[in-house]
Amino acid sequence: MADLPPSSPVPPPPPASIDAEALDAHSLPHLQALADDALALEREVARLAVAGGAEQLPTLAANVHRVAAPEQLEPLALALLAANGDAIGGAQLRLALVDELLRDVPPLTRLRVATQRLRLDTLEEPECALLLRSAERAMEQLLTADASDAAQAARLLLALHDATSGADFKVATLVWKHLTKLAAAFGGALADSSNGDAFQVDDVLASVIAVLEQCVLQLCDPRAQASEAALVTTLKFLRLYWRAFQGQLLSFLPALTSEVEASVMAIVNVAACLADVALLRRAPALPARVQAEASRLLLMVVALAEKLGAAADASASAREQVRVLLWHPDDDMVRAIQQRREEGGGGGSQRYAEADDEALLATTTTTTTTTTTSIRLGHLLAVAAFSSTDDNVLPAKDPSEERGGAKMLAAAAMLLGRFETCAWHEPVGALREASDLFLDVFLPLLLKVDDVAELQLFLLQQLVHPGVARQGIIWETWRELLCFGWDEARAAAVLTTLLSLAQCNDADATAGRWLTPDVQQALFEMLAFVFSGLPPPLKRLCVAEATTVIDALxxxxxxxxxxxxVASQMALLEHLVAASFLRTYNDDNDNDNDNDNAEAKDAWVAKYLPLCFECCGTVLDLLTANGAALAPAERGGMLRILDVCLLVAKAVLDDSDARGADVDELAAMLVPMSSEILTQLSFVDSGDGSRTLPRILETCTHVLGALGPTLKRNASNQFVLVLRDLARILERQEAGSAAVSVAWFASRTLFDVHVAPSDVAVVWQLFAQLFQRLSSGMAAAAASALHAPLVLDAFYRFLAHSNVPTTHPLPTSGAAVREMLHASAHGRFRAFFALKRLSLADADRALRAELRAPQRTHAFMRLEQQFVSRFLGAVEPIDSDQEPSALKRARHSADRDGDAGSKRRKLEALVAMCRRTHEMFGAGLSASLLHAVGEQEVDAATQLLEQLLASGALA
Structure with missing residues (x-):
């Protein structure tokens, strides 16, 4: 707006200063005379404002209100705001004058002035702040006005939104915050108001849905390379719009007509976008701040779906419409959301397909699977959250028809099937948080089932479902219910039923009520998985059941x-030992229960560990003296006693409380005992198909692996005898599980053996026999999927860490591979070695590609959930700098790690050698060692160690 036009009559100059009384006497007649001339009135008000200054503005404003009609105040305020600030004593005085003029006007007038000016994109910050404050005050008053005024206010705010298009966050906040407050305060009355133009609540929802989905397009555009600040800004707008959408949808749901479907689609679309950003997006990696904010917003979306399911004031038809839309098939929802994104983005994938940039097209193709999965996941979370609070659960022709546990469990089965579809194309890491979030909304649906027996049968059916992703969720569900969801009495009753079902007796078998091996195995795995979180009384119940077989044998x-x-009880004991039940026996926050469990654990160890050694010694003596003359049944009974003894020993060894002197004392007894058991096992042919022989071998290798340093001292030739016995076992028994156990043991324990030069030839022959027999069965059709990888990894580690291949006089550098590996394994080892030589980036890409195979993904997930590393001193996979000279290849310098990384790995290898040296010297200095090492070598080693100790490298 320009200065006042020169054609207007110029009033006389104001006095230099004027007090309130003089201003009142001087201004009132002039204002009254000019009341009918808007332009002259504007000029007079401006002149008097300059004359009176800021202190006299309230008096001037009061006089204006006395002489001007109410309808004149709005154009007067707008004209003063548009005038040049210098003509009214500066912008600050002008804004203060307008503020005073608007202070006592009706709130609708004040809101109209504010929204009219806020449409301009050239406002300076002081004026914008003034107008926002004025609009805030007006809205506070309008929230207590009648519905007709509220409807007019809503129309003004919508017009402001349409004019500004959400460009300014503060203006957008003003619009949507107060539209939401109006919806909450007036609800249906606002929807029914008809003051002036008809107010349509569908228009409000349509507007907020439009800006919501615009934010979705900005976040999910595969071409976008936005900065962290831009992404955070987009999420900030998305949070504002989502709160407005949530408030208006809940308030207007009974009155909605055409926007119910659009609202449901918006919920799924936003959930899919946030799931993509927070849970599935991996490359390029998004900043942690962005993902954290997206996770918080995703929780808000899930919460809205829950509120819709529980909305008691919504009409039955509206809720049924929402229910039908949410339970639409996945494929239909994916197509619908993709179509909405394409329409909102001005062509969507069609624009990408027509792009000239091949990199852009490749990026879009790569993200197609992730986008589809994110839509399925967002849809799943929305429908599961809605069903968790919805009484009818599933759509029905008659919403009032009888509903019960069967209907809820049918819905639960459908949700599990949809989760499995989502999980089918995603690697493990992307699904962990999604699984937790899905579980949070899935459990309330199950807890609505009153019949526990019906729910228990459903969970057992799902537990043995072939879908591995579904099984993982069911494991988590069992843990939540047994540990937290049910009260202790109900959880104890269910657990007792599960234990009884898993441990069938002869009467059950006769009546045909025993479980198949696969079902029983699944049940034991689940019990082992949930054990660590069980309340102390339930832990004691499980341990008591597992201990029954120990007492009997x-x-x-x-x-x-x-x-x-007996077989099922031994299987239960095996799984509890695999879960390190003694380690978690006293993990409880209740001090009283903690003390009770600690005492119970100490009593258990004090009772059964001595019995273990006593019975094991007796059985080994009997086998040594009468092994050839024993009947198969008698030998089988002795082997089962050894099986139970080893499980007891493994349970005690895995207990985290056993450290220091306790481990040394255990090692002194367990290593000879386990070595002798392997010797007896090497004389036994394949058994009757039971778990006894494989379990004995697995437990023996576990115990010896945990006590590897003691074994490698080779006291009484124990290390050499173990190598010999393992080769015999592989020859006499079926190569399946035995080969996996032996290969795992070699990969974790035997790989870094160092022997004296005089013993290299003997040890070479033993390792050659072992690896020949391990590698000969890799190509067999019955071989386990773990067989070949474990064997190749064990051989690779052996070549990289042991001095046996490098010390033995070989004719060529490749003789170790030719002589130790079976001929059929040479090519596979070369391919395995090539994978080991990949750079970290290439290896990461190969791993991600491999993990996208769903069966491998979820099998890995279940193994990771069930088992943890329980071996002391586990060695990390070696890098190229640790490869022996026999395996080195010329490599481009760009593929080598930096000097710092290489030095670090070499120091780590040196530290490991020092520890092994300390263990070797623990038994004292032998005469052969004194003669083998020269004095100068000792001095050099001492000097090096002193330098390292001074620098803290070996601290």
């Missing part, structure tokens, strides 16, 4: 009856 001896129940 130790009391009855080799003549015990081997029944289905």
């Amino acid at each position: 130790f009391s009855e001896g080799p003549a015990h009856a081997f029944t289905r129940q």
